Amino acid sequence: MPCVVLHVDAQCPDPSVIARAARILQAGGLVAFPTETVYGLGANALDAEVVAMIFAAKGRPAHNPIIVHVAALDDAKKLVSSWPPIAQKLAERFWPGPLTLVLPKAACVPNLVTAGGSTVALRMPAHPVALALLRECKLPLAAPSANRSTALSPTLPAHVLAGLADRIDLLLDAGPTTGGLESTVLDVTIDPPRLLRPGLVTIADLEAAVGPIESSPLAPRAEETARSPGQMRRHYAPKTPLEVTTNSHKLVEELCKQGLRVGWLTHIDDGESAALRIVLPDDVAGYSAGLFAALHRLDDAGLDRIVVEEPPAGDDWLAVHDRLRRAAAV
Ligand code: TXA
Ligand code: MG
Numbered sequence: 184m185p186c187v188v189l190h191v192d193a194q195c196p197d198p199s200v201i202a203r204a205a206r207i208l209q210a211g212g213l214v215a216f217p218t219e220t221v222y223g224l225g226a227n228a229l230d231a232e233v234v235a236m237i238f239a240a241k242g243r244p245a246h247n248p249i250i251v252h253v254a255a256l257d258d259a260k261k262l263v264s265s266w267p268p269i270a271q272k273l274a275e276r277f278w279p280g281p282l283t284l285v286l287p288k289a290a291c292v293p294n295l296v297t298a299g300g301s302t303v304a305l306r307m308p309a310h311p312v313a314l315a316l317l318r319e320c321k322l323p324l325a326a327p328s329a330n331r332s333t334a335l336s337p338t339l340p341a342h343v344l345a346g347l348a349d350r351i352d353l354l355l356d357a358g359p360t361t362g363g364l365e366s367t368v369l370d371v372t373i374d375p376p377r378l379l380r381p382g383l384v385t386i387a388d389l390e391a392a393v394g395p396i397e398s399s400p401l402a403p404r405a406e407e408t409a410r411s412p413g414q415m416r417r418h419y420a421p422k423t424p425l426e427v428t429t430n431s432h433k434l435v436e437e438l439c440k441q442g443l444r445v446g447w448l449t450h451i452d453d454g455e456s457a458a459l460r461i462v463l464p465d466d467v468a469g470y471s472a473g474l475f476a477a478l479h480r481l482d483d484a485g486l487d488r489i490v491v492e493e494p495p496a497g498d499d500w501l502a503v504h505d506r507l508r509r510a511a512a513v
Contacts, residue, residue: 186215186351188340193217193357196312198319204353205320212352213240215329215343216316218308220281220362220383221475222337223252223326224351225316228262231293234325238295240350243332248298250283250366251305252324254317259305262323264289269371269393276392279309281366281383296325306366312357328365333418335482335510338363338475345479363472364502369396381502383471417512419475421482423489425511431492432456438488446481449492459484467499474503478510 191200204214211233214225224240226233228251238245253259256274260266263286270284288303297303308314317324328336329343329351337343340356367382369389378386378398386398423446428434431449438445439457447458450465461477463470481489491511494503 185348186344186354188344188354188356190356191312194311196315196355196357198315200355201312201315201319204316204355207352208316208320208322208324213237213350214316215347215351215354216313216326217310217355217357217360218252218313218326218362219279219310219360220308220365221360222329222340222343223308223313223324224329224343224347225252225324225326227320228252228296228323228325229291229293231295234293234295237325237327240347241327241330241332243327245295246298247332248300248302248304249296249325249327250368251292251296251303252313252317252326253305253307254314255307258317258323259284259307262289262292262303262305263287267371269376272393273369273371273389274307277384277388278307279314280307281309281362282306282389283366283368283380283382285368285370285372285379287372302370302372304368310357310360312355316355333420335419335421335478336365336475338472339479342475342479359472359476361472363474363476364506367502373397381505383502386498386501416509418509419506420510420512421478421489423482423486424513425478425489425491425507427491427493427507427511429493431490435490438490443487444485446484446486446489447492448477448481448489450494451492458490459486465495467495467503470494470500471503474506 283304283306285302285304331346338360367384368380370377376396435447435458445458447460450463452462463473
């Protein structure tokens, strides 16, 4: 059965709509809701049976743990066996916001949420709808991105419906999400803390708050034992073959000449092309916000290839490069 879609204002969500969504969550249902990064697929994090439904709906491998979302620092502390000073510092500085902290888990967190591991990933989202929902349902919410496993993350309600319409109970539609890339994941169970997934909070932001962090990529390991399975090589991927290159204009023209239908994603506005071209803003916030929607559009256009102009270098762009590398992996 297709899910119910309720529209809700992104800044001032109607309390009666939030209450309806909260009741569904309390009754063990699945509700997709907006965060400031991407849409999440939420369920009661303390109930292993409904968390199992998240894995089933997404087709998510059981070895990939899920982020738990909370409305307040005190709620986060109930889910961990220790809350070190660095967690306090980072939470005070970046919550609510796109930073996920990996901490030692408390016994009340089902093993399914943490993929059998001894740590739990926690974040307090900054979106008014997500916060209102968390407060109203009075539950921590396990919420991965609301897409089928390995597919592109959803930044629009339509993206959620395309992947999950018949697998969830309700979608709270608050329009496009503003951040566009998933949260930064930081493991604070070790010293120095280790970056597990680059995101909207940059390494420079983190280091300004707590000093040096370990940000070199983890050595490749088997998927089963990866420290953060978000590091799976192919992830966030369109169905259409995608490649990232400098001087993309030339490659695009070559492929078009060969008779291929080409999608072209670039941040450099340099003239006409036979390709289906999307020009993203050349600032990192604008680019990040538009990236997944652009990839969804190109992927849905029935093309043979997607060519992406290599975005600018630099720390700020790390998360963009990370997502594009995974999108291009075969
Ligand atoms: O912005 C976001 O983080 C979005 C919104 C909905 O909050 N959520 C999201 O969830 O991106 P998901 O499931 O698509 O990605 C969660 C990432 C994965 O890379 C997962 O491996 C990692 O967090 N993760 C979760 N729990 C972990 C843990 N205990 N230890 C290490 N990594 C963990
Ligand atoms: Mg995801």
